[in-house]
Structures are given as structure tokens and as C-alpha cells.
Amino acid sequence: MTSIKSLLGLDVKVEISGSTVVSGILIDVGLDILVLFNGKKYLYIPMIHLHNIKERELAGFEEKTEQPKVPMPLKSEAENISYRKILTNAKGQFLEVFVTGNRSIHGYITSVLNDYIVFYSPVFKTLFISMQHLKWLTPYMSSLAPYKLSSSELPIVPASLALARSFEEQLKKYEGKLLVFDLGDHPDKAGLVKGINHNIVELINAEGRNIFWKMHHLKTVHIP
CATH class of the missing domain: 2.30.30.600 (SH3 type barrels.)
Structure with a gap:
């Protein structure tokens, strides 16, 4: 093959x-x-x-991709x-x-x-x-x-958060708090986290309704 x-x-x-x-x-x-x-x-x-x-x-007037002028970043020499x-x-x-x-x-x-x-x-x-x-x-x-933010406006410093090893365990730290999932791409992805169990997140949305999300389909989380 x-x-x-x-x-x-x-x-x-x-x-x-x-x-x-x-x-x-x-x-x-x-x-x-x-x-x-x-x-x-x-x-x-x-x-x-x-x-x-x-x-x-290549079709019509399409051109070949230009070759890189700088080496590939994020790779140490000779490593896979x-x-x-x-x-x-x-x-x-x-x-x-x-x-x-x-x-x-x-x-x-x-x-x-x-x-x-x-x-x-x-x-x-x-x-x-x-x-x-x-x-x-x-x-x-x-x-x-x-x-174009300055170094004072965007300092590169490690997060000073207590971090769990897994995504699910980290989210459990925010039970009882407001979270936004997937950058708020859906109205029901922002709300109060009521509980997390067996990869299911229970949210209370702005209207007070309970929404259950399968964690496997949640991509990002941030605190508003």
C-alpha cells in the first residue's frame, strides 16, 4: 500500500x-x-x-503553490x-x-x-x-x-489556573458558574453549569430551561 x-x-x-x-x-x-x-x-x-x-x-488559470521561503516552524531538527x-x-x-x-x-x-x-x-x-x-x-x-497588541497588552505568561488532566474533570470545576461553549455559536451553548455526569453537561440557559449537551460534541469553553 x-x-x-x-x-x-x-x-x-x-x-x-x-x-x-x-x-x-x-x-x-x-x-x-x-x-x-x-x-x-x-x-x-x-x-x-x-x-x-x-x-x-490545476485548472484554468490556477498556479502552483509557491514554495516556502522559511523553514517549517514548531519542529526540532531530526525529530518525527x-x-x-x-x-x-x-x-x-x-x-x-x-x-x-x-x-x-x-x-x-x-x-x-x-x-x-x-x-x-x-x-x-x-x-x-x-x-x-x-x-x-x-x-x-x-x-x-x-x-498588533503590545507585550504589555498581551503578555505571554502561563495560565495561573489549577488544571485537571482531562477536559471533563476541568469543566467539573465550573459547576454552578456561567460558561460559554463553542464561542457561543448557539443560544443554548451559554448558561449556568448545573452538573456534569457521564460525559453529559447540564446547562440552564438564559430562559431558565435545562439543556443537556453531549460533551463529545463540545469544542471550546470559556468563562464570560
């Missing part, structure tokens, strides 16, 4: 979860992550979201890449991450736990992001901070 690595260095077209299609040069492949360069930036895509990948056929290694190497670096809908989040990773990361965004402040729902991440290609 031919490996995906046979496409290394080629212009490829990749379909990932959410019927999203991205294209670029396949730069590297690990057991659970692949790296594309789309002509402007590097995209690190966890394999869990890969639906298919194939060599890109993995999703967890990339997340760990990315800590403290400015990133764009794509998780839900068509919205990306800008900021940096402060902690990498068993199945989630802690991400600081100047817009949403501290977020907990499920690792299984992070569709891709992109390192900033310059030293410019998100929104």
Missing part, C-alpha cells in the same frame, strides 16, 4: 471535517498530523480530521512530528487556531493536558479547547502580535 508520504513535496488538495477543503504543498507527515504550506503560511492538521488527500490538479509534540513546541508562540464553524481564534497555548489545551486569546481570554476538535493551527510567520 502506498503511504501518504508519497505525496510529500507535491501540491495537494485536502478535505477535512466540516466539508472544509484546503490546498498547498505537503511538507511533512507524522502518525497523527500532517503539515501543509499554502503559499503564505503553514497549516498543521491533525489526522483525526483528515477525510481524503490527493494531488491537486506528532500532534502532541507540535502543541508542546507551540506553547507561548502566537498562533491562529481553527476549531468551530468558519471562525478562527488568535492567541497562544499556555498548557497541554491529556485531551485538551489551554489557550489564551485577547478576545476570549482563557479558553479550554478539546484536542479532538482542533482542525488546524497556524503559527504566525512574523513577530507581530495578534491585533
Whole structure:
């Protein structure tokens, strides 16, 4: 059987979860992550979201993707890449991450736990992001901070939170408090956490109704 690595260095077209299609040069492949360069930036895509990948056929006036002028970031020399290694190497670096809908989040990773990361965004402040729902991440290609914020406005400091190892256990710390899930993409994803049990989150929404969410489908959490 031919490996995906046979496409290394080629212009490829990749379909990932959410019927999203991205294209670029396949730069590297690990057991659970692949790296594309789309002509402007590097995209690190966890394999869990890969639906298919194939060599890109140029049509009409389409041009080949421009080769990268800077080395692939977030990788130590001679090491095989993995999703967890990339997340760990990315800590403290400015990133764009794509998780839900068509919205990306800008900021940096402060902690990498068993199945989630802690991400600081100047817009949403501290977020907990499920690792299984992070569709891709992109390192900033310059030293410019998100929104051109100064270092005093966006200091890179570790989160001073007591963190549980798992996503579910971390959310249990917020029982009785207001949380927003998935950046508030649905009115019923913001509310008071009444309880969490067997991967089910019980929320009380703004109208006082009880809503039950399967945790497996919740992607991000932040405190309003």
C-alpha cells in the first residue's frame, strides 16, 4: 500500500471535517498530523480530521503553490512530528487556531493536558479547547502580535489556573458558574453549569430551561 508520504513535496488538495477543503504543498507527515504550506503560511492538521488527500490538479488559470521561503516552524531538527509534540513546541508562540464553524481564534497555548489545551486569546481570554476538535493551527510567520497588541497588552505568561488532566474533570470545576461553549455559536451553548455526569453537561440557559449537551460534541469553553 502506498503511504501518504508519497505525496510529500507535491501540491495537494485536502478535505477535512466540516466539508472544509484546503490546498498547498505537503511538507511533512507524522502518525497523527500532517503539515501543509499554502503559499503564505503553514497549516498543521491533525489526522483525526483528515477525510481524503490527493494531488491537486490545476485548472484554468490556477498556479502552483509557491514554495516556502522559511523553514517549517514548531519542529526540532531530526525529530518525527506528532500532534502532541507540535502543541508542546507551540506553547507561548502566537498562533491562529481553527476549531468551530468558519471562525478562527488568535492567541497562544499556555498548557497541554491529556485531551485538551489551554489557550489564551485577547478576545476570549482563557479558553479550554478539546484536542479532538482542533482542525488546524497556524503559527504566525512574523513577530507581530495578534491585533498588533503590545507585550504589555498581551503578555505571554502561563495560565495561573489549577488544571485537571482531562477536559471533563476541568469543566467539573465550573459547576454552578456561567460558561460559554463553542464561542457561543448557539443560544443554548451559554448558561449556568448545573452538573456534569457521564460525559453529559447540564446547562440552564438564559430562559431558565435545562439543556443537556453531549460533551463529545463540545469544542471550546470559556468563562464570560
